Amino acid sequence: MTVPDAHLPALRPGEECLPGGPTLQPEARLCFIGRVRTPWAPGDCPRNIGAARDSGEHARIELAEGYAKALTGLSVGQAVIVIYWMDRARRDLLIQAPRHADGPRGTFALRSPNRPNPLAMSTVEIRAIDLDAGILEIDALDCFDGTPIVDLKPWLPTIDAPPGGAGS
Amino acid sequence: MTVPDAHLPALRPGEECLPGGPTLQPEARLCFIGRVRTPWAPGDCPRNIGAARDSGEHARIELAEGYAKALTGLSVGQAVIVIYWMDRARRDLLIQAPRHADGPRGTFALRSPNRPNPLAMSTVEIRAIDLDAGILEIDALDCFDGTPIVDLKPWLPTIDAPPGGAGS
Numbered sequence: 478m479t480v481p482d483a484h485l486p487a488l489r490p491g492e493e494c495l496p497g498g499p500t501l502q503p504e505a506r507l508c509f510i511g512r513v514r515t516p517w518a519p520g521d522c523p524r525n526i527g528a529a530r531d532s533g534e535h536a537r538i539e540l541a542e543g544y545a546k547a548l549t550g551l552s553v554g555q556a557v558i559v560i561y562w563m564d565r566a567r568r569d570l571l572i573q574a575p576r577h578a579d580g581p582r583g584t585f586a587l588r589s590p591n592r593p594n595p596l597a598m599s600t601v602e603i604r605a606i607d608l609d610a611g612i613l614e615i616d617a618l619d620c621f622d623g624t625p626i627v628d629l630k631p632w633l634p635t636i637d638a639p640p641g642g643a644g645s
Numbered sequence: 646m647t648v649p650d651a652h653l654p655a656l657r658p659g660e661e662c663l664p665g666g667p668t669l670q671p672e673a674r675l676c677f678i679g680r681v682r683t684p685w686a687p688g689d690c691p692r693n694i695g696a697a698r699d700s701g702e703h704a705r706i707e708l709a710e711g712y713a714k715a716l717t718g719l720s721v722g723q724a725v726i727v728i729y730w731m732d733r734a735r736r737d738l739l740i741q742a743p744r745h746a747d748g749p750r751g752t753f754a755l756r757s758p759n760r761p762n763p764l765a766m767s768t769v770e771i772r773a774i775d776l777d778a779g780i781l782e783i784d785a786l787d788c789f790d791g792t793p794i795v796d797l798k799p800w801l802p803t804i805d806a807p808p809g810g811a812g813s
Contacts, residue, residue, distance in 0.1 A: 486769050487780075493714060495711050495712065496711070499676035499678070500676050500677075501675065501676050502674060502675055502676060502677060503674070503675040504658070504672050504732070505674060505676075505677070505730055505793070505795075506669040506670060506671070506673060506675075507669065507670055507673040507674075507675065507762050508667035508668050508669050508670060508736070508760050508761050508762060509668075509670060510667070510674070510762070525803070525804070526803065526804055527803050530808065543663050543664070543739075544663065544739065544761070546661060546740055546751060547740070547751040547752040547753045547754075547761075548751050548753055548754070549740060549749075549750060549751035549754060550750035550751050550754030550755075551751065551753065551754045555674070556807030557753075558766075560728075560762075560764060562673055564672070564673070566790065568676070571711075571712065571714040571715045572646040572714055572715070572717060573692045580716060581715035581717075582718035583714060583715040583718045583719065584715040585715045585716055585719065585725075585796075585797040585798070585799075586715075586716070586717060586718030586719045587718075587799070588797055588798060588799065588801065588804065591673060592796060593676050593678050593712070593715075593795075593796070594675050594676060594678070594728075594795045594796050595757070596728060596764070596795065596796050597803075598726075598766075598798070598804075599690075599804050599805075600670040600804065600805050600807055600808070601808065602807065602808045602809060615767065616808055616809075625670075625673070627673075627761075627762045627764065628752070628753075628761070628762050628764050629753040630756060630766070631753075631754055631755070631756065632807055633756065635693070635694065635695050636693070636694055636756065636766075636767050636768065637766075637767075637768050638768065638806075639724030639768055639770065639800050640698065640724070640769065640770045640784055641770060641784075
């Protein structure tokens, strides 16, 4: 990770890295439970979920073989959290200078895909469920077509809303 | 995963597994960016974050060496999402029958730690920040002392609140 792969973005002024990059745990491996289907490819992907929603383009979650049953109990109109894997990101950035931000900031104060574990998440709304096929139609998502999904969770106010109104 | 480890919970009536268990991706490995400090051990851990808050016991996030700078830009009172790794969970359950639920339900309709990728997450409030030491004091967390952390993200209403009021 000290010499980043050619496909990773170069450092911008003010950005800082973790020397040597993160230490990956051999025992903490992820499985891909499915893929996101969107109309987006590198070059035309909305910058955030708000822009993805504004585009009017919906998205779809296609579960991998065998996982369909695990959707049992979800319902149309429900909010779910999608956690997905941004495999084209840098994992060594501590301080980042995103183009839209007003200066360099810490990785854990940003939603950038560049982070020690490139997990991205958004809360979306279920528009349709095909329990046999393992497919959820959702309102929108701001990621490339084919992005691997690692988890789906029901959004619950007691766990997922800011406590005491913080941050809202 | 078909023959679960001795420390994993046994199946309850109505529960179903993914035959063979999930396929782990060699290229999707996590790093641990730090540990959660709580007063909780197996046997006395609150069942959910509401109960952890009601206990009056606060929690702390201690970042691993080198990561402290990545907190730059966070502030006291801000809501952050903590994603942590529940390494004592089963990864093969598709249908689960939690004790508190009214019947078996799909894993993706539950917040159980038993899921293909045992990622748990809660939205918490920052009470204090020690940027030099890489420590965040937070209001509470419902996990064992020493639980590995894989990500911290600022809670943003446009990404993390249910769209259109769904689920709330």
